Amino acid sequence: MSDSAEKSWVDDVIMVTSQENQDDDKLFKMSDVKLNSTSQVTKHQHISNLTLNTHKAGMQGFDAAKINEIIRKASEGSRFYQHKQQAQQKLDAKIKEMLHTAQQMSPQLLEKATKKMEAVALECEAGRDLSRTIVHVDMDMFYAAVEMRDQPNLKDVPMAVGGNSMLSTSNYIARKFGVRAGMPGFIARQLCPALVLVPPNFSKYKAVSRVVEQVFAIYDPNYAMMSLDEAYLDITDYMEANADAYQAKSEVDNETLAEAIVREMRLKIQEATQLTASAGIAANTRLAKVCSDLNKPNGQYYLPSDTRAIMDFINKLPIRKISGIGNVTEQQLKALGITLCGQIRPNYGLLRLLFSDCSLDYFVRISLGLGETDLSNYTSGEQKSISTETTFTGTSCKQKLMQMVSDLSIELHGDMKKKGLVGKLVTLKTKTVNFVLKTRSMALGEPTSDPEVMGKVARKLLIAEMEKCPVDEPLSLRLLGVRMSNLSEEASSGRAKQTTISKMFEKQTVSAGRESSSNYCLVTESVASNTLSEASDKHGSDSVNPEKILPSLDNYCPSSSNIDATVTNSSKNAQLICPICGEIINSKFLTALNRHIDACLDSNVKKKSFNPCVDETNNCSSSSENSEEIQEKFRPSMIDNLKILKPNLSSSSAQSVDCHSQNDLNGDDTVICHSKLRRDSTDDVNPKIHYSTDSWDIRDSLLCPVCNVVTCTSLDSLNQHLDSCLATSNLQCDSPDVCLTSPSAQCDLRNPTGKSVFENLECDGTQTQGCLPDSKSDDCRKSLQDYFSGVQTLTSCSSDLRTGPRPSTTFLSSNGESRVRGSKRKVSKKCPTINKKPRTSGIDIPITDFFL
């Protein structure tokens, strides 16, 4: 709730600029699209909307124009502001396009669409359930109230909870100055110099929340806690059971009874916590939520459960009051002349022609005042994703960024462990210093929570992003995040969970080994590592390299009979055959095989350009790419589409066979490399790293596939080095290859011996930028995390699930009415979408990476 307010306080200010720049032409065009008398969009209306969102409780009665001016002055020119402006311009363009489409519509078309929508409305109306009494309870200025309670000197001063970078909430005195949740502290101080900032104390809020919950349980044991300070209750049963107690003599009407019960509940909350709560009572959750805000603070509102009252109420309600309609949707609808819920129905036809089916259902239900009546729909299953992210002072220092990704992965691992979760999809989230958000993901074949695996993959994704940037403009980020999704529970999924790379490897060895053919190395249609498909991405962004497969150990086993459970238990030696040279390795240690393969590959590569895609001019990065030819083995599902490379083949003459059965080797020769997937002239991206004259001769040496730094002149010495390299996973820079190839490779990386890897290198990369963490934002993040982890523990659900279906840009969902309860999730109805075949995911990961 507060955050939507936060969004709007920013967005509204941006809109001022944006709208002021609009020429009258556009405004007239916008106003041309009017299908009824209420849908006219005038300049005045626009300007009047360019103010702070005063819908939020306590946000009325101040000089909005003055506040807007202060906010604008404080943020104008900042990158944040610029980004917001750009976003607004994009939205403006989108809206313009939408209006253009609307203008093309013939009356006949509109009429037809309207009829269809009316039919839907009839159907919805028929299903209207007015039998339940739903209450939405929301604590007043929750954090601030707790602090004011505990520090009485804060009672009469404007105060806010939060740090300098972001406020969680503010008290009502501060709200009069325009200070609100989600606002950065420095702007709040400008709005209200006397503002007292109180750091948050989340454990305290959690404790208070638990007390409030106990009160809820009296009235509805199945209450649905939506956040620390918010819950839905269905008090219908309680009303029936306790009517007599509230009105012993005569029959009480629903309103009196419900009001009395809720008043009592709020009183009990106050007695227990000394804090006030507000409540909304209505026939469904959507309406109840709106109602709880109407008499804030310390008030309640009852909306009679009859259709007429509901329609009167809803018709006058601004659309923005509906949970799920945010800044963007509000602007879109406003452009169509819809600012009140009552204006939806007269525009059914137009909406139908402009929005998706999902959205339509949602609009129809809003227009009829319909919403969720069954709180058990909030009951559902497991969490869908888990993530951690950090904001810091913008930096392009690759070492720093890599380290952060590693740290995040470890942190995420901790969170996942706590919840017993493992995931299959790793997503890296980045935000540039210009506030451009990006996510890049890669699917694993097996679920894991191993910080090493997650970290490796996330770093790979980051490398890919870095490599897209021109050398003179290295990727400069202010936020990094790692997310795992496609979650399952660690213990309860059908098969045992793979939590480490080696376990994963072992498992597959055992389970799949029996049918494998031994002397072939599985390779996908591979390309050099870090290659990106520039053209294929609709967003103009790169996608990770598809169809990467690591060799499965299945294929390294001379015969299935040699591999049994004892291998998994590591209690017995196994014979493993190198798929590259065919050499048999007697070892129970997979790492031994791995080392051998790496060395083998590397030497093969050096001798005979293993991969036709490898860019020989790519200096030190090309050698690491070579070792990444052989790809992740995490994807049993991809086995069928593998190409099988006969061992000892150089890439230039490699015969690969499209093969669905691994024993079918009769196919035609194929070219392994997809040229379209090649990285586009990224040569320049990599700084030139030259080996100094007194270092080894790179042409005849074996580059360590683990650190990509040390080169050896013989296999023996390489193996020796590999041992130490593998044993020391905590290289100071976790991905030296990246750091070394980075433009900012001035970071002094150290190899396992502690020797600077730059001792033998010259790097003409660019200077790094400041790498110092922002302690302020770090503090803030910590506390926010505390808070949110508390919320998650409590509800394990997002606000999205709490508050109803939410429209996205142009298309609104219809299914959001079922919501989570407690730590469970709703079962969502699938919306019809245009689905297309995805690009195959995957990114190169050297075998060795999995053993680091």
Added chain:
DNA sequence: GGGGGAAGGACCA
């Protein structure tokens, strides 16, 4: 045209 993954985006507390 359907299937399904990746990426972006809206929204919420």
Added chain:
DNA sequence: TTCCTGGTCCTTCCCCC
């Protein structure tokens, strides 16, 4: 001088069948 964090759902794009 400064603009958070973690989660969900939806849509679009893309490629393949």
